[in-house]
Amino acid sequence: MIFVDGNPFPATSSQGKEVMFGLMEHPAVVAASDAFKSFPERKFSVLEDPGLQDRRWVYLFQREYATVDPSLVDFIGTDEATTCVGVVIRNQKNGMISVTHMDSPKVVSIGLKQMLLQLAAHDSDAEYDVHIVGAFDDVTPNYASSPSTTKQSSKLDGYSLPLCTKVVEALGKRQERFHMRTLFILGHNTKWDAQNIAYPIFNGLLVETSTGSVFPACFDRTTRCPDEVVRRIRVSASYEDPTWKGKLLDTYDTRTDQFVIAPCSWSFYQLNVAFALQNLSDEEILLQCSTSPSAEGPDFVNNLKRQWEYLFRHPKWQETFPRRQARVFVRSANGNWDLLPLSEKDAFDHVSGI
Numbered sequence: 351m352i353f354v355d356g357n358p359f360p361a362t363s364s365q366g367k368e369v370m371f372g373l374m375e376h377p378a379v380v381a382a383s384d385a386f387k388s389f390p391e392r393k394f395s396v397l398e399d400p401g402l403q404d405r406r407w408v409y410l411f412q413r414e415y416a417t418v419d420p421s422l423v424d425f426i427g428t429d430e431a432t433t434c435v436g437v438v439i440r441n442q443k444n445g446m447i448s449v450t451h452m453d454s455p456k457v458v459s460i461g462l463k464q465m466l467l468q469l470a471a472h473d474s475d476a477e478y479d480v481h482i483v484g485a486f487d488d489v490t491p492n493y494a495s496s497p498s499t500t501k502q503s504s505k506l507d508g509y510s511l512p513l514c515t516k517v518v519e520a521l522g523k524r525q526e527r528f529h530m531r532t533l534f535i536l537g538h539n540t541k542w543d544a545q546n547i548a549y550p551i552f553n554g555l556l557v558e559t560s561t562g563s564v565f566p567a568c569f570d571r572t573t574r575c576p577d578e579v580v581r582r583i584r585v586s587a588s589y590e591d592p593t594w595k596g597k598l599l600d601t602y603d604t605r606t607d608q609f610v611i612a613p614c615s616w617s618f619y620q621l622n623v624a625f626a627l628q629n630l631s632d633e634e635i636l637l638q639c640s641t642s643p644s645a646e647g648p649d650f651v652n653n654l655k656r657q658w659e660y661l662f663r664h665p666k667w668q669e670t671f672p673r674r675q676a677r678v679f680v681r682s683a684n685g686n687w688d689l690l691p692l693s694e695k696d697a698f699d700h701v702s703g704i
Contacts, residue, residue: 351522351524351525351526351527351528352373352480352518352521352522352528352530353527353528353529353530354373354376354378354379354529354530355376355377355378356529359372359373359376359522359530366515366516366518366519367511367515369518369519369522370514370515370518370519373518373530373533374533374535374536374537374538379530379533380538382531382532382533382534383532383533383534383538386483386532386534386552386564386566387534387538387551389565389566390566391552391554391566391567391568392556392565392566392567392568393567393568393570394407394425394427394556394567394568394569394570394573395569395570395572395573396572396573397570397572402573402685403684403685404685405424405425405685406422406423406424406425406607406681407423407424407425407426407427407573408423408425408426408427408449408602408609409426409427409428409569409573409574409575410426410427410428410449410450410451410601411428411430411451411574411578411581411582411585412430412431412434412451412453412585413450413451413452413453413454413457413585413588413598413599414428414450414451414581414585414598414599414601415448415449415450415451415461415464415465415598415599415600415601416448416449416450416601416602416604417446417447417448417465417468417469417602417604418446418447418448418449418559418602418604419446419604419605419607420445420446420447420559420560422607423559423607424558424559424560425556425557425558425559426447426449426556426557426559427449427554427555427556427557427567427569428449428450428451428554428555429553429554429555429567429568429569430451430553430554430647431451431483431484431485431550431553431554432484432485432486432488432550432553432640432641432642432645432646433453433484433485433486433488433508433509433510433513433641433642434451434452434453434484434485434513435451435452435482435483435484435485435510435513435514435517435535436449436450436451436452436481436482436483436484436554436555437449437450437452437465437480437481437482437517438479438480438481438482438483438532438555438557438564439465439466439469439478439479439480439528440478440479440480440557440562441469441470441473441476441478442476442477442478442479442529443473443476443477444473444476445559445560445562446468446469446604447469447557447559447562448465448466448468448469449557450465450598452513452517452598453513453585454513455512455513455515455516456596457596457597457598458513458516458517458520459516459520459596460596460597460598461597461598462520462521462524464597464598465598466524466526468604470526476526477526477527477528477529478526478527478528478529479528479529479531479562480521480528480529480530480531480532481531481532481534481555481557481564482514482517482530482532482533482534482535483532483534483535483539483552483554483555483564483566484534484535484539484550484552484553484554484555485509485510485511485513485514485535485536485539486510486535486536486539486540486548486549486550486551486553486642486645487508487510487536487537487539487540487548488508488509488510488511488548488641488642488645489507489508489510489511509641509642510535510536511536514535514536531564532564534552539551539552547644548644548645549644549645550645551566552566552567553568553645553647554566554567554568554569555567575687576609576679576686576687576689577609577611577677577679577687577689579656579657579660580611580660580670580677581601581611582653582656582657583616583657583660583661584599584611584614585599586620586657587614587615587616587620587667588614590615590616590617590619590620591614591615591616593614593615594614599612599614600612600676607681608678608679608680608681609677609678609679609687610676610677610678610679611676611677611678611679612676613667613671613674613675613676613677614667614671615667615671615674616661616667618665620661621661621662621665624657624658624661624662625662627639627654627658628655628658632651635651635654636650636651639654672692673692675692677689678690
C-alpha cells in the first residue's frame, strides 16, 4: 500500500498508469520533485575528494541490489540510469536501507521481495520510506503525460514508462505501508534541448545512511567499485543465465559488510556478439547497445569495450567464477577492496554458513 503525505493513495489493479500519473501530480510529490531538482548533483569521486577513502560506501550497477546497515556503511548509491530507475526503501524503525538499480519490469516483483526480505526481518510491522529516481521520459512529451494510452499504441511506451508503472503497481499491491517520499521520474526528470531531444536531469542517486536523505549524484571509476568490469559483464550475462531469471543480482553481504559477487555464467553467444560489435564505430555501438543513445554518458562506449576485452581474455566464465563460487571482496585498511583468494573464500563460506 502506498501513502503520500501520511494518507493512503487510492490504487486500482487495472489502471497502473493512472495510479502512477496520479502520484506524480500529487502536490506533495510535485513539491518533493521540485526540491530534489534544486539539489546540486554530488560528484562522488576519490580523485576530487580524497577524504572519501575514510568513508564507507556501497555502489550498485544495473540490476544489482544491496541492503545496508547504517552502522557499517555511510553511503549507498547508483548512477548511469537513463531508462532504468534507482529505488530506495528505508525501514523507518531501524534505519536499514535497501537500494536497487532496476532495468526491466521483469525483475520488479521478485526484486522487491528480495529487497524487503532483510529489511523486514524480525519486524513485520515496519513502515517504509520510498524514493524512486531515474527513468527519464523517452517518448514524446504529449504522449508521456497522458494516462489514456491504448493497447495498440503500447509499443510507443518506450522503456521508462512500463518500468515505472510496474514498480508503482507492485508497491501498491503489497501489504506493507510504503511512504512515497520522492518520485523523480519521467516528466519530472526530463529536460529537452533546442532540437526537442530529451535527456535525464539526473541519472543517479546517493543515500546518506545516517539520515536516509537522498541526493542526485554521479560516480566515476574510483567509486564504482569493486570488480567493475566483471559486474558490468554480469548484467548482460544474467539474462542468459536461468539462475537469475526475474531476480536482482546478489552483490553485497549486509552482515559482514563485504561484497559477495554472486556467480553468473556467460556463453559463447555473448562472446560472438562482442566480436561482431568491436569493429563498429562508436556511434554505431551506441545505437546498437543503448535504449537511449542520446542520453548516455561520455564513457558508455568505452565501458562496453572494456567488457569485451575482458571476455576475449576470459571466454570461459569458470575462469572468473571457479567452481561457481562468488567473488568475495573485503575492505582494506586504506579504503580499497581486496579479493579473497579461493582458499580464504572457502573459510568465509564456512563461517557465514553459505
